[in-house]
Amino acid sequence: MLSAxxxxxxxxxxxxxxxxxxxxxxxxxxxxxxxxxxxxxxxAHGGRMLGALMPFWYIGSxxxxxxxxxxxxxxxxxxxxxxxxxLLLLSVIMSILLLVPINxxxxxxxxxxxxxxxxxxxxxxxxxxxxxxxxxVGAFALLAAALT
Numbered sequence: 001m002l003s004a005x006x007x008x009x010x011x012x013x014x015x016x017x018x019x020x021x022x023x024x025x026x027x028x029x030x031x032x033x034x035x036x037x038x039x040x041x042x043x044a045h046g047g048r049m050l051g052a053l054m055p056f057w058y059i060g061s062x063x064x065x066x067x068x069x070x071x072x073x074x075x076x077x078x079x080x081x082x083x084x085x086x087l088l089l090l091s092v093i094m095s096i097l098l099l100v101p102i103n104x105x106x107x108x109x110x111x112x113x114x115x116x117x118x119x120x121x122x123x124x125x126x127x128x129x130x131x132x133x134x135x136x137v138g139a140f141a142l143l144a145a146a147l148t
Contacts, residue, residue, distance in 0.1 A: 002071050009064040010143050013088075016057050017133075017140045023050070024133050028126055037111040043122060047107035051100075058095060062088040065143065080146040087139035091132050098128045 023046070031042040065085040072078050102125040109118060 002068075005064070005068055005071060006147060009061070009068050010140075010147070012057075012064055013061045013084075013136070013140050013143060016054075016061055017136050019050075020129070020133050020136060024126070024129055028129075040109065040111065040114060040118065040122075044107050044109050047103045051103050051107055054095075058088070058092050062092060065139075077146050080142040084139040084142035084146070087135050087142070091135045091139070094128065094132050094135070099125055099132065102128075 027046065028043075031039040031046070033039070034042060062085065065081060065088055069078055069081045069085055072081060102121050105115075106118075106122060106125065109115075115121070
């Protein structure tokens with residue numbers, strides 16, 4: 001049963017990491033290259049769509065890793081799992097304190113109501129997002145290492 005939990009957890013966390021890497025290095029660049037207001041409207045739509053999904057995914061991933069750590073505590077390889085849980089907890093805290101406030105503003109913006117500094121706010125979100133991606137990639141690598 002523990003093996004099934006480990007595989008399921010790695011798949012859930014790995015797909016989350018893939019989505020966030022895609023957002024950071026593909027989608028944001030595509031949206032930023034669109035003409036006129038299309039990029040800003042795309043960022044707002046993405047903020048609404050992913051903003052509704054990602055809290056469950058991040059917290060669900062953290063819960064799965066915590067369950068793995070508790071269920072496998074008799075094994076010698078729980079250190080990387082506990083470290084991965086700590087990194088995922090850090091990513092949730094970063095999200096709540098740094099990224100969600102910007103996203104909550106961004107998701108309501110239109111060309112008519114966006115603030116004058118909207119690009120700076122999106123750039124700040126993207127910089128924090130890069131840090132968060134590095135944190136969750138580290139968590140994913142630790143989970144993969146825990147299986148070896």
